[in-house]
Every structure is written in C-alpha cells, then in structure tokens.
Amino acid sequence: MVDRKKKDNAVLVIGLGRFGAATAGELDRLDREVLAVDSDMELVQKWSERVTHTVQADVTKIEALQQIGAQEFSIAVVAVGSSIEASVLITANLVDLGIPEIWAKAISKSHGQILERIGATHVIYPEAEAGERVAHLLSGQMLDFVEVDEDFAIVRMFPPRVLVGKTLAQAGIRNEYKITTVGVKKPGESFTYATAETLIAEGDQILVSGHPDDIEKFATLPK
Numbered sequence: 663m664v665d666r667k668k669k670d671n672a673v674l675v676i677g678l679g680r681f682g683a684a685t686a687g688e689l690d691r692l693d694r695e696v697l698a699v700d701s702d703m704e705l706v707q708k709w710s711e712r713v714t715h716t717v718q719a720d721v722t723k724i725e726a727l728q729q730i731g732a733q734e735f736s737i738a739v740v741a742v743g744s745s746i747e748a749s750v751l752i753t754a755n756l757v758d759l760g761i762p763e764i765w766a767k768a769i770s771k772s773h774g775q776i777l778e779r780i781g782a783t784h785v786i787y788p789e790a791e792a793g794e795r796v797a798h799l800l801s802g803q804m805l806d807f808v809e810v811d812e813d814f815a816i817v818r819m820f821p822p823r824v825l826v827g828k829t830l831a832q833a834g835i836r837n838e839y840k841i842t843t844v845g846v847k848k849p850g851e852s853f854t855y856a857t858a859e860t861l862i863a864e865g866d867q868i869l870v871s872g873h874p875d876d877i878e879k880f881a882t883l884p885k
Contacts, residue, residue, distance in 0.1 A: 671695065674738040674761075675713075676721055676752055678705040681767055681788050682741025686713045699730065722751040724758060733759040740766040740782070746773050750780065757781035803881035805867065815874040816844070821862050822883035831858035839880045841872035 672695035675686040683705075686698040690713050697715045700706050706718045719726045732738065738761050742749045746769070753766050757780060766782040768774035774785040795807050806818040825833050830843050846860055847853040847867040862868065870877060 672697065672735055674699070674732055674735040675741060676738065677741035678709050679741060679744070682739070683709055685739055685741060690714055697730065721755065722748050724755040727755050727759060732756065732761065735761055737763045738765070740764065742767065749773070750776055753777055753782050754780050809874060813873050814871065815877055816869060816871045817877050817881070818867055818869055819881055820885060821866055821868050822880065822885055824883055825862045826864050829859050829861050830856055835880070840876045841870045841880050843868050843870050845869035
C-alpha cells in the first residue's frame with residue numbers, strides 16, 4: 663500500500679492493460695506515487711519493477727479496495743475497458759468510497775454515459791481519440807494532431823507555400839484561413855513562440871491552432 667504521508671499526489675491506477683500500464687508508468691516517471699492494481703498476477707509481476715507499488719486484487723469487490731487503502735486516495739484512474747461490467751462496478755465502488763477525482767476509461771459513448779451517471783468525474787476515450795488522430799495524420803500533410811475540443815485543435819506541420827519567405831504579419835493567415843501560428847521550429851532547434859515578425863522558411867515546422875476544419879483546409883495548400 664502507498665504511504666500517503668510521503669506524498670499528497672498519490673494516484674490509484676486500476677487495470678494494467680496497455681492504457682493503464684502506460685498511465686502508471688508515465689506517472690511514475692513524473693515522480694508521482696502510484697499504486698497500480700490488477701486482478702491478473704502476471705501483469706502485476708510484469709509491472710512491479712517499473713511502477714512504485716503494484717498489487718493483485720479483485721477490485722470489483724469494495725472490500726478488496728478497502729483492504730488496499732483505496733479510500734485514502736484523492737485521485738483514481740479506472741483503466742479497465744475490456745469488461746464494461748467490471749469498469750462500472752469498480753467506478754461505483756470508488757464513488758462509494760468517496761474518492762473525489764475519478765478518471766475512467768470508456769470504450770463507447772454509452773459506456774461513458776453510464777460512467778458519468780454513476781459518478782466518474784472524467785471519462786476518457788483513448789481508442790476513439792487515437793483513431794481520430796490517425797485519421798487526420800493519414801493525409802500526410804500533418805506531423806501531429808491534438809484535438810483539444812470539438813472546435814479547437816493544435817497541429818504540427820510543415821508550412822504551406824503561402825507562408826514561406828514571409829513574416830506571419832505579411833502572410834496574414836489568421837484573416838485568410840482563420841488559424842493562428844503559435845510556434846515555429848527551425849531545423850535542429852527547439853520550438854519557439856511565434857510573433858508577427860517571425861519569418862517562416864522552407865524546412866521549418868509550425869504549430870497552428872484553430873478549428874479542425876479550417877486547419878484541414880490550410881494543411882492541403884501547396885507546399
């Protein structure tokens with residue numbers, strides 16, 4: 663069990679499939695105290711050397727959660743997705759234990775709605791989000807795509823010809839294409855914030871933000 667006296671930022675991660683293991687591993691890398699739980703002893707043993715604390719337990723039963731001290735956590739991640747019934751039971755148990763912040767993985771909209779109704783504070787759709795991202799990247803025009811909301815995205819891409827050799831003020835893409843260039847990366851350098859005086863050259867990478875539809879149109883302009 664995690665000693666909460668050591669840190670106030672401890673996180674309970676339930677489920678050590680790909681999503682849960684990645685979440686637990688990254689939290690551990692960020693120096694967050696993590697207790698990772700799974701009913702599969704093989705997975706627990708696999709991750710025992712990479713995550714601060716791992717334990718085998720059937721947390722569809724509230725008694726098992728109480729035994730591992732789940733009620734002492736302020737944040738929990740329910741990464742169980744293959745079994746909707748288990749996901750719902752675990753989330754309901756965490757709500758009953760009074761955990762204030764519950765992040766739960768959903769595999770469908772209806773699954774997510776159930777999780778929200780029983781008290782999950784955040785519902786995550788990792789497969790759907792990954793699919794949307796890949797669909798945008800398949801065009802070959804974008805290097806990375808992050809949809810922040812339905813009407814706002816941030817994209818990394820090479821600049822279209824309309825930008826090359828001009829400052830952002832000269833190009834005027836905000837008025838013309840309704841997007842904003844927020845960062846520029848010169849070859850071999852790190853990204854820097856863009857200003858109106860930033861000159862865009864061939865081979866640069868740019869970060870643009872705006873409505874996904876507007877960015878899609880901008881990305882299809884000739885390079």
